[in-house]
Amino acid sequence: MADSRAIVIGAGHIGIACASYLRRDGFDVTVIDRSTIGGACSHANCGFLVPSHVLPLTTPDAIWTGIKSVFQPQAAFRVKPQLRAALYRWMFEFGRRCTKRQMLRTGAVLNEILTASMLEFKKLLANPALQCEWQGNGMLFVFREDASLDEFGRMDAMLTDEFGLSARRIPGHELVEFEPALLDGLAGAYYYDGDSHLRPDRLNAAWSGQLRKDGVNFVEHCGVDAVETLNGKITGLLTSNGKMSADQYVFAAGAWSSDFADSLGCNIPVEPGKGYSVTMTQPEIMPSYPLLIPEKHIGVTPFDTGYRIASMMEFAGFDDSIPRARIQQLKDSAKPYLKHPAGPLEENAWYGWRPMTWDSLPIIGRVPGLSNAVLATGHNMLGLSLAPFTGKAVADLLAERATDLPMDALAPERFL
Numbered sequence: 001m002a003d004s005r006a007i008v009i010g011a012g013h014i015g016i017a018c019a020s021y022l023r024r025d026g027f028d029v030t031v032i033d034r035s036t037i038g039g040a041c042s043h044a045n046c047g048f049l050v051p052s053h054v055l056p057l058t059t060p061d062a063i064w065t066g067i068k069s070v071f072q073p074q075a076a077f078r079v080k081p082q083l084r085a086a087l088y089r090w091m092f093e094f095g096r097r098c099t100k101r102q103m104l105r106t107g108a109v110l111n112e113i114l115t116a117s118m119l120e121f122k123k124l125l126a127n128p129a130l131q132c133e134w135q136g137n138g139m140l141f142v143f144r145e146d147a148s149l150d151e152f153g154r155m156d157a158m159l160t161d162e163f164g165l166s167a168r169r170i171p172g173h174e175l176v177e178f179e180p181a182l183l184d185g186l187a188g189a190y191y192y193d194g195d196s197h198l199r200p201d202r203l204n205a206a207w208s209g210q211l212r213k214d215g216v217n218f219v220e221h222c223g224v225d226a227v228e229t230l231n232g233k234i235t236g237l238l239t240s241n242g243k244m245s246a247d248q249y250v251f252a253a254g255a256w257s258s259d260f261a262d263s264l265g266c267n268i269p270v271e272p273g274k275g276y277s278v279t280m281t282q283p284e285i286m287p288s289y290p291l292l293i294p295e296k297h298i299g300v301t302p303f304d305t306g307y308r309i310a311s312m313m314e315f316a317g318f319d320d321s322i323p324r325a326r327i328q329q330l331k332d333s334a335k336p337y338l339k340h341p342a343g344p345l346e347e348n349a350w351y352g353w354r355p356m357t358w359d360s361l362p363i364i365g366r367v368p369g370l371s372n373a374v375l376a377t378g379h380n381m382l383g384l385s386l387a388p389f390t391g392k393a394v395a396d397l398l399a400e401r402a403t404d405l406p407m408d409a410l411a412p413e414r415f416l
């Protein structure tokens with residue numbers, strides 16, 4: 001192969017996936033990360049693989065939710081006022097997309113790429129080397145209030161009409177039999193049988209371990225400080241380990257992607273959207289299914305080796321604090337739903353910065369004006385679910401293979 005060397009910047013779910021598909025195509029791949037493999041947002045997320053999550057954040061009621069949150073200190077969604085024009089531009093662009101028309105248009109794109117990603121995941125996870133506690137037993141969306149259950153029912157009907165996605169409604173009186181970890185007296189749930197879950201840190205370790213055996217070179221604690229370009233091409237990266245060069249460069253730097261906007265000469269409107277998780281040892285009665293609790297905006301994930309509750313979306317820049325009140329809030333939020341909402345031992349309190357775009361779609365495509373640079377970032381709340389699709393899309397792009405997937409909607413050109 002003429003262009004045979006590729007450098008991937010960033011070793012989160014997205015960088016690892018890109019390395020995997022590029023290696024399969026015969027590239028000599030180096031992945032560099034200024035921290036550790038899977039040590040950032042891909043470390044302790046919920047671990048949900050969710051083809052059901054086709055609706056973007058830009059829904060018609062998102063603005064109202066945002067305004068209400070200003071007056072609710074415990075709101076899951078929060079914007080910390082900051083003197084950064086980029087944040088206000090981001091909010092403005094996000095706000096003007098909160099229409100039903102835009103929601104359905106974006107949902108159609110997400111539906112296609114999530115479905116494609118699940119097909120790839122199934123092939124990948126058939127490899128016994130990728131041990132990551134994967135369980136394909138679906139997901140439950142649980143409700144305490146009848147009104148919330150009915151409202152979700154209307155949304156489920158809309159998802160069926162628009163995208164052919166449907167869930168099974170489980171009435172309250174059947175719910176404890178279905179999921180014995182839940183309390184009696186809940187209104188009911190919707191069950192999506194196509195969703196699944198895995199332990200994200202285990203996936204990162206197993207996948208990168210397998211790739212190392214396949215010849216991929218991972219370089220940790222190596223930050224990219226500058227990008228050198230000449231005549232419409234990247235000629236090298238100035239890193240903390242010295243100059244590195246290759247034939248192709250894939251930028252998978254997650255929430256930090258906008259750091260490369262100037263050097264790549266391209267608008268990359270990615271903001272960090274901070275979320276938290278708390279991982280515990282298994283409670284006395286473990287849920288059998290992963291749970292989403294929309295009334296409290298939390299996700300609950302049962303692993304073979306633990307139990308996690310996660311939530312929140314804070315636009316607070318790169319604030320790296322973990323307020324104890326937020327972790328307690330996660331545990332308290334599960335109390336009205338679960339017989340044993342917390343495990344006996346807390347193993348890890350964590351935050352991650354999601355790479356958020358204002359249109360809820362990832363940015364995947366060639367950098368305009370640079371013939372050997374590709375962006376693979378902006379995966380919002382779906383970076384795990386969309387990782388295999390992204391890796392394959394990047395490899396297809398470099399190999400100039402045709403695809404039926406809506407790549408134009410993801411191209412960096414949309415922000416020019």
Ligand SMILES: Cc1cc2nc3c(=O)[nH]c(=O)nc-3n(C[C@H](O)[C@H](O)[C@H](O)COP(=O)(O)OP(=O)(O)OC[C@H]3O[C@@H](n4cnc5c(N)ncnc54)[C@H](O)[C@@H]3O)c2cc1C
Pocket residue numbers: 009010011012013014015032033034035036038039040041042043044045046047048049050222223224225252253254255256257259273274275276277310311312351352353354355377378379380381382383384385386
């Ligand atoms: C609480 C929470 C729950 C979530 N749950 C889910 C879920 O259930 N399902 C799902 O699909 N998604 C979920 N997500 C979203 C998902 O975690 C992210 O979309 C995903 O991890 C993004 O992956 P990434 O590889 O783009 O970024 P990251 O994992 O953040 O990786 C980016 C890497 O780039 C490196 N880097 C940055 N700049 C440089 C530089 N200059 N030089 C070298 N390296 C650099 C960083 O060190 C980092 O390791 C959740 C997120 C949160 C916070």
